[in-house]
Amino acid sequence: MALHLTVDHFQAIRAYAEHTYPHECCGLLLGMKRQTIGDISHTVVELWPTHNAWTVEAAALTESPHTFTSTRRYWIDPKDMLAAQRYAQHHQFDIIGIYHSHPDHPAVPSECDRTLAWSGYSYVIVSVPQGSAQDLLSWSLDNDQQFQPEAVVLTDGD
Numbered sequence: 001m002a003l004h005l006t007v008d009h010f011q012a013i014r015a016y017a018e019h020t021y022p023h024e025c026c027g028l029l030l031g032m033k034r035q036t037i038g039d040i041s042h043t044v045v046e047l048w049p050t051h052n053a054w055t056v057e058a059a060a061l062t063e064s065p066h067t068f069t070s071t072r073r074y075w076i077d078p079k080d081m082l083a084a085q086r087y088a089q090h091h092q093f094d095i096i097g098i099y100h101s102h103p104d105h106p107a108v109p110s111e112c113d114r115t116l117a118w119s120g121y122s123y124v125i126v127s128v129p130q131g132s133a134q135d136l137l138s139w140s141l142d143n144d145q146q147f148q149p150e151a152v153v154l155t156d157g158d
């Protein structure tokens with residue numbers, strides 16, 4: 001899989017991740033899915049930043065309800081998800097993935113990220129060591145529900 005992202009979107013995600021530091025930012029990637037034989041590529045058309053709705057309630061749904069803070073967890077409100085879905089459908093694109101930040105942690109999915117992930121989505125993670133965005137990596141689940149890195153292709157937009 002590959003994720004096509006404009007330079008503007010790339011910079012916007014990094015800026016948002018720095019803005020919400022030391023908390024995690026999160027949002028949805030809206031765009032198109034192109035499927036060729038044995039491969040899927042995603043093209044981001046628009047970003048849909050969401051409020052990090054991580055709560056004790058959401059924590060109860062996961063394996064490790066020890067950390068109740070938004071510095072290590074993200075949670076997208078189903079209402080935000082629905083609104084984004086309606087908007088995307090109206091514009092004839094889809095929700096193709098989710099982005100979030102890892103303050104002071106590498107841009108690698110956590111076990112919690114894996115538990116909450118859906119197949120067919122791109123998961124963009126930005127590492128933000130000491131408040132300044134560094135790596136931006138994209139991941140997708142393979143058939144064994146394990147995250148594999150996918151190529152991030154930066155474009156100028158058209």
Ligand SMILES: [Zn+2]
Nearest residue numbers: 100109110113
């Ligand atoms: Zn994460």
